[in-house]
Amino acid sequence: MTVEVWADVVCPWCRLGHAYLEQALERFDHSDDVTVVWRSFELDPLAPRQREGTLTDHLVAKLGRDPQEIHELNGMIVARGCEVGVDFRFDEAQPGNTFDAHRLLHLAADRGLAAELVDRLYAGYFTEGRPIGDSSTLEDLATEVGLDGTEVRAVLQSDRYADRVRQDEAEARELQVSGVPFFVFDRRLAASGAQPADVLLAGLQQAWDSRAPAS
Amino acid sequence: MTVEVWADVVCPWCRLGHAYLEQALERFDHSDDVTVVWRSFELDPLAPRQREGTLTDHLVAKLGRDPQEIHELNGMIVARGCEVGVDFRFDEAQPGNTFDAHRLLHLAADRGLAAELVDRLYAGYFTEGRPIGDSSTLEDLATEVGLDGTEVRAVLQSDRYADRVRQDEAEARELQVSGVPFFVFDRRLAASGAQPADVLLAGLQQAWDSRAPAS
Numbered sequence: 001m002t003v004e005v006w007a008d009v010v011c012p013w014c015r016l017g018h019a020y021l022e023q024a025l026e027r028f029d030h031s032d033d034v035t036v037v038w039r040s041f042e043l044d045p046l047a048p049r050q051r052e053g054t055l056t057d058h059l060v061a062k063l064g065r066d067p068q069e070i071h072e073l074n075g076m077i078v079a080r081g082c083e084v085g086v087d088f089r090f091d092e093a094q095p096g097n098t099f100d101a102h103r104l105l106h107l108a109a110d111r112g113l114a115a116e117l118v119d120r121l122y123a124g125y126f127t128e129g130r131p132i133g134d135s136s137t138l139e140d141l142a143t144e145v146g147l148d149g150t151e152v153r154a155v156l157q158s159d160r161y162a163d164r165v166r167q168d169e170a171e172a173r174e175l176q177v178s179g180v181p182f183f184v185f186d187r188r189l190a191a192s193g194a195q196p197a198d199v200l201l202a203g204l205q206q207a208w209d210s211r212a213p214a215s
Numbered sequence: 216m217t218v219e220v221w222a223d224v225v226c227p228w229c230r231l232g233h234a235y236l237e238q239a240l241e242r243f244d245h246s247d248d249v250t251v252v253w254r255s256f257e258l259d260p261l262a263p264r265q266r267e268g269t270l271t272d273h274l275v276a277k278l279g280r281d282p283q284e285i286h287e288l289n290g291m292i293v294a295r296g297c298e299v300g301v302d303f304r305f306d307e308a309q310p311g312n313t314f315d316a317h318r319l320l321h322l323a324a325d326r327g328l329a330a331e332l333v334d335r336l337y338a339g340y341f342t343e344g345r346p347i348g349d350s351s352t353l354e355d356l357a358t359e360v361g362l363d364g365t366e367v368r369a370v371l372q373s374d375r376y377a378d379r380v381r382q383d384e385a386e387a388r389e390l391q392v393s394g395v396p397f398f399v400f401d402r403r404l405a406a407s408g409a410q411p412a413d414v415l416l417a418g419l420q421q422a423w424d425s426r427a428p429a430s
Contacts, residue, residue, distance in 0.1 A: 011393040013407040043393055063389040070389070072403050077391070174278040174285070176292070178226040178258055179394005179408065188287050192228040193394065193408005 001030070001208060006039040006172050006182040009101050009121040010132055012077045012088060013194040017181035018122065019084035023197035028204045038114050040102040040168035041180045047097040049133040055093040087127045094125075096133025102168075103161035104142050104152065116145035186211055216245070216423060221254040221387050221397040224316050224336045225347055227292045227303060228409040232396035233337065234299035238412035243419045253329050255317040255383035256395045262312040264348040270308040302342045309340075311348025317383075318376035319357050319367065331360035401426055 005021065007014035025031040051058055059070050074090045081088040101121055108117035120141045124130035130137045135156050142152045155161060172182065175190070183191040183200065185207035191199060220236065222229035240246040266273055274285050289305045296303040316336055323332035335356045339345035345352045350371050357367045370376060387397065390405070398406040398415065400422035406414060 008393070012391055013393045044388075059389050059391075063386070069402065074391075076404050171278065173259075174274050176227055176274075176289075177394075178223070178228045179392075179397070181408075182394070187284065189291050191408075193396075193406075193410060195408060195410060196414060199411060199414075 001186045002035050004037045004039050004184040006041040007180045008043045014181040015122050017194040020197045024200035040165040050096040050131050055095050056091045092129035094131040102165045106161040106164040107155050120145050216401045217250050219252045219254050219399040221256040222395045223256050223258045229396040230337050232409040235412045239415035255380040265311040265346050270310050271306045307344035309346040317380045321376040321379040322370050335360050
């Protein structure tokens, strides 16, 4: 059974949803029979490769309202992250375009390393302040999880996997995905948003119980 | 206390989240002290005013995959709608651009009729097959809930409230809203996605319990 997860690597709600899904899978009796499939979704396809300053700088400057409000809203995400062992450091995060990150995730999927690269990209962006749109950063993170450096560079220097990213995004639109994270269980049942582990576990169970008998 | 809801009138997950919020408010001890504020979010700002055919036609034609798969995914939303008394009829829905619907919602908010118009627009689009981007349809729906026809036409024929829509959307981006529906309780606590009533009720309760003492 598959669980498809449309998400973006700069989306804190996706990072939380990823953790909630892991919790749900730990509690699911048939998790060995579940394959999690990363599907691409760019929150901001027009983002520059790398933004000036940190995410917090960017939010404060662009929003033009009380920095304390932004801090408090981020604080809420930080608190949720803390509960699931995710260290969100928005003061250090360096946002940017995620198209190349998504292309590398498709390469990683072909090499059986998607789960590892998802984790590495999330940690790099949210915790370590690595610039998510920067090619050499992406190359470092991808090779750290075991991808071949030559192959990674070949992808980054071409448009390889661009069609896979765009195909995922086209499907998201057609499936009425209204935001990420977005979960589809067994291609039949969907859940929108960073739903708690209980809800995701119920989705897993319901999809499992109602799947077609093996032919 | 406020609950701000970023949403779009053509988003089935938003419609479900709206119902879940209503359920949560029915169970919340202080719901008389809660003001729900509609915030604008266009899922597809570049959508044409009115698409050819129904939503289902559009999805089948554009996706180019088994219509049964689309039907099943829609069926899941339909089933959830049924549980909360919402009759989703995607075979009849006539999608289109929602910018004018959002402008009218801001007019309705100024006249104390936002809740009524939200409900009317959702029903018109999801259940009655009314073309959501069509001016005369919007005028009909808005006057049905008690808005003044002359005022409604004046808004539709101008760019009044456009700045309010764009301001909501700018805030959504800055608040790291990764999709809709998106709930913010008391400007401090957030929930992403069509979260179940239990989760929204917990958000209401937590925001209430932790709000600043009255000065």
